Amino acid sequence: MKPGLRPLLLGHRGARAVGRYRMRFASGTVPPENTLAAFDYALAQGCDGVEFDVRHTSDFRNVVCHDPILRGVEVAEAGFSQLCALGPPPIPCLEDVVARYADRAYLDIELKESGNEESVVASVHNGPGRNGILVSSFKPEVLLRLHELDGSLRLGYICDDKDRAKHWAQLPVSAFLPHQKLVSQNLVNEVHRQNVQLITWTVNEQSAMRRLAGWGVDGLISDDPKLLVSTFR
Secondary structure (H helix, E strand, O other), X not given: XXXXXXXXXXXXXXXXXXXXXXXXXXXXXXXXXXXXXXXXXXXXXXXXXXXXXXXXXXXXXXXXXXXXXXXXXXXXXXXXXXXXXXXXXXXXXXXXXXXXXXXXXXXXXXXXXXXXXXXXXXXXXXXXXXXXXXXXXXXXXXXXHHHHHOOOOOEEEEEOOHHHHHHHHHOOOOEEEXXXXXXXXXXXXXXXXXXXXXXXXXXXXXXHHHHHHHHOOOEEEEOOHHHHHHHHO
């Protein structure tokens, strides 16, 4: 991050009602995570964009979903129409999210599994804009396959393990996304020397947001978009 600029502010799965945020969720203030309502909420608070998870169905559709099982149904074994019937809230597909937000928000698309990279690339290509799209994954093989399909696609390596963290330098990525427990001033400096951005997660405490921003991280991902934006307002 350049001196004097605040980091990119992203809502984690849009917004998440976890920990001390559960009461807000129960009162209906925070929409369910990984939904269009959650993404709208994050942007309404002033976030630059959102991070969200993508899995693929048995009929090769890309759906916004974190867990492999959704309301008792295994996502990879179900068709898209079957998953849609499990709502409300409706399960979004990647194409709809890209079409709705790509021209006005930063999208960090986390691929949870391999096997449908071609469709993901097509969805990004068919959207209204690509400059604010990052496709990220914990899986190096997914990133290598995406790079093989489209060398211009912006990719990010996610990591929460110290031993695997070193792999970022060997991957064709424009962003490294370590868990905040792995971030230090030295790591930020090292990543920046390679002209790679550092975006960290999941940062829910104001003191940590300020500390990480002071170290020069390029982006912060938080469950609490309201707190995140107010910290830098």
